[in-house]
Amino acid sequence: MLSLSSEDYFLEDVDSHIQANLEDEVVQEALGRGMDLREYSQQVEDELKKAENSCINDFIRESQNIAALHHEIVGCDQILERMENMLISFQSDLGSISNEILSLQQQSVQMNVKLQNRQAIRGELSQYVDDMIIPEDMIFTIMESPVSEDIYLEHLQNLEHKINFLKEQSFRDARSCNDVKEVVEKLKIKAVGKIRDYLLEKINSFKKPMTNYHIQQNTILKFRFYFKFLVANNREIAKEIKDHYIDTMSKVTVSYFKSYSGRLSKLQYDEVPSQDDLMGADDTVPKGFFSKPASRTKASVFSMGQRGQVLNLEDLEGPLVVPHTTTQKCPFEKLFRSEQFALLENACREYVFLSEFFMLQGTNTDDIFHQVMDKTLVLLQGMSITVMEFQDQGYKIRKIFA
16 A cells, blocks of 8 residues: 555646646647547547558558568678678788788888998999099000190199098008009109109200290299199109209309399490599699599589489389390499399299299298399399499398298
């Protein structure tokens, strides 16, 4: 038996259910029409049975179609099952292919790394072979071609590079050096001998009469790499070339200025003052047997005339006097200026040549410059036209270039 509280709860639940049904739109519509709910319920139930019977009849009529549809659905399920198996197989195959592609990709990366390494090694190895090998045209040029040709200078520079490269590789104990070492040594000896003969011939050409040795200097200056090659590969021959040049140029310079100064002296005015010429001498004094005759043109001897113009900047920097192209007499000051400027010009050329050809700097250049020019300065110091100490003048000139 239900307790009183349970019965009350049940009644309340029924009431809420009835209240909910009463709020339904269909029920409210039936009540609105004044219909009995029992009759309305029976009517609805009859309609549901009619609908059920109609559905059963429709199902019976369509049973064959439904059975066919069922068979088709079963066939589709079988096809889908086969397709699923095929897709699973494809997925498995794709997995295998993916693994193979991944493997190929890894192999491709490895091959690419190897290719880059080989290309890098190939470049270095190619450069190494180029530096090590001795071309036939280089051998022929060094052995047979004249030293004065530009192609000889080009191959000599390449030979110098290969000599230095072999020295570097020899310190690394490279066995490949043994294959070309003998050939390079023979080429070096041949080149040193040909360069020695060429430079000695050019230096000796300075001694030929009427030779402009400045032109010869400019010629061998283009081949100053030859002396650099001798210094690097045979210092004894390099010293021989340098000593021979110093001795030759010292004699050539002395000979040149001795000739030039002698020719300048012939262009000096005939009458020059002597210690016996006195501006205050009395011409009326009777001359004794041992007295010397006075100058015929004493006034012109001591007259300045145009001699001071040599100090003007235009005249001071004017061209040198060329004795063999003029017979015009000149004052002593003009001849002295020409001689000094000739000394200055030759000293400039000589200093520049020594520093560039023999690759000297500072005091080393000064020492060789002194050896070349000192005899010339001593010569000029003793010339009759000297009015000041040429030695001091010469050292001033050298200080200008230093």
